[in-house]
Amino acid sequence: MISNEINKNMQNSSWIRKMFEEGERLAKIHGKENIYDYSIGNPFAEPPIEVINSLIKHSSEKGVHRYMSNAGFLDVRKTMANEINKNIIDKKLSYEHVVMTCGAAGALNTVLRAILNPGEEVIVFTPYFVEYGFYIQNHNGIMVTINNEKTNFQPNLDELKKKITKKTKAIIINSPNNPTGVVYKENILKEMSLVIKEKEEEFNSKIFIISDEPYSKIVYNNIKIPNILNIFENGIIVNSFSKSLGLAGERIGYIAVNPKIENVSILMNALIFCNRTLGFGNAPALAQKAVADGINSSVNIADYQEKRDFLYDNLTRLGFTMVNPEGTFYLFPKSPIKNDIEFVKFATKYNILLVPGSGFGCPGYFRMSYCVDFNMIKRSISAFEKMAKDLNL
Ligand code: PLP
Numbered sequence: 001m002i003s004n005e006i007n008k009n010m011q012n013s014s015w016i017r018k019m020f021e022e023g024e025r026l027a028k029i030h031g032k033e034n035i036y037d038y039s040i041g042n043p044f045a046e047p048p049i050e051v052i053n054s055l056i057k058h059s060s061e062k063g064v065h066r067y068m069s070n071a072g073f074l075d076v077r078k079t080m081a082n083e084i085n086k087n088i089i090d091k092k093l094s095y096e097h098v099v100m101t102c103g104a105a106g107a108l109n110t111v112l113r114a115i116l117n118p119g120e121e122v123i124v125f126t127p128y129f130v131e132y133g134f135y136i137q138n139h140n141g142i143m144v145t146i147n148n149e150k151t152n153f154q155p156n157l158d159e160l161k162k163k164i165t166k167k168t169k170a171i172i173i174n175s176p177n178n179p180t181g182v183v184y185k186e187n188i189l190k191e192m193s194l195v196i197k198e199k200e201e202e203f204n205s206k207i208f209i210i211s212d213e214p215y216s217k218i219v220y221n222n223i224k225i226p227n228i229l230n231i232f233e234n235g236i237i238v239n240s241f242s243k244s245l246g247l248a249g250e251r252i253g254y255i256a257v258n259p260k261i262e263n264v265s266i267l268m269n270a271l272i273f274c275n276r277t278l279g280f281g282n283a284p285a286l287a288q289k290a291v292a293d294g295i296n297s298s299v300n301i302a303d304y305q306e307k308r309d310f311l312y313d314n315l316t317r318l319g320f321t322m323v324n325p326e327g328t329f330y331l332f333p334k335s336p337i338k339n340d341i342e343f344v345k346f347a348t349k350y351n352i353l354l355v356p357g358s359g360f361g362c363p364g365y366f367r368m369s370y371c372v373d374f375n376m377i378k379r380s381i382s383a384f385e386k387m388a389k390d391l392n393l
Pocket of ligand 1: 129212
């Protein structure tokens with residue numbers, strides 16, 4: 001009845017779903033408060049009050065609920081452009097280079113639809129957000145993976161050099177990264193831009209850098225995320241407010257394109273056309289107004305940092321090893337059992353729910369999502385202690 005491809009994809013993409021179902025099963029046996037669920041990256045924080053107030057205020061505004069330009073409200077696009085411009089050296093980005101979208105997911109699909117011809121390649125770095133594979137496939141592209149350095153999870157440029165071909169149309173980068181929490185270093189991104197330039201000359205091609213940045217505001221110790229439009233001439237930012245404003249259910253984000261891209265207006269027209277014809281039409285009207293009003297606010301980042309510190313300190317004390325992440329709300333420790341899938345199954349014996357690194361194209365690790373109640377995190381430590389003891393860590 002359904003497409004063979006979708007049937008296959010559904011069977012291969014169910015790790016988080018499987019964990020969710022396992023959690024439901026365990027909760028019935030042991031009680032919900034005794035299950036330590038680190039499987040889902042669903043933002044725990046509520047949206048800031050100015051965002052809630054904006055939603056209420058604009059809901060009764062005349063005309064706000066009508067069809068609009070497929071790129072979104074002009075005033076909202078201007079607000080986004082001003083915000084992005086703050087970190088761009090030449091400040092040339094205008095509303096004309098911004099399209100409001102249905103989250104980062106909608107933005108990624110719109111970009112890929114606009115640029116890909118069938119069979120063209122899109123490079124991603126492992127571990128990667130598992131949906132990339134499906135989005136690339138949606139638009140008849142081929143995903144090419146590059147294994148990042150395991151010591152720090154920074155992009156592996158030696159492998160990048162080898163894997164760029166004449167068919168490479170785009171490279172997706174994701175920093176701060178899901179699932180590692182790592183922030184890509186500016187010097188490595190600059191080096192990456194040189195590698196890409198060299199390859200573009202070799203193949204007489206144009207390669208887009210799609211920078212997927214839904215966690216750009218969730219960074220710790222005030223570290224600064226480099227603006228990729230200062231680094232990559234063919235850079236396209238994809239961002240969303242799902243995490244930074246706790247608005248995942250409202251489906252709101254944007255695409256911002258480097259004004260320096262050759263024939264940028266053709267690209268913009270294609271993006272606006274694809275935002276429409278993929279069936280999004282436009283980004284949700286009320287949510288657009290709310291994120292423009294909330295542009296200077298964010299969820300409580302200190303709260304996430306406190307959880308990261310608590311978990312990192314406790315897990316390393318117990319013998320787990322991991323890179324200490326500079327952002328997001330994920331940890332990506334090494335699996336203490338070689339087979340990460342076996343380990344994740346083993347952890348359920350202690351009522352701990354995790355996601356295997358294999359689900360992100362990176363076996364031998366596991367992901368913990370700590371956008372959860374702090375009380376649950378605190379309660380879970382004794383379960384981790386028991387497990388670490390049984391594993392002789
Ligand atoms: N990209 C990454 C790396 C993500 O982790 C997510 C969501 O978890 C998305 C994109 C999709 O975000 P959105 O809710 O804005 O569509």
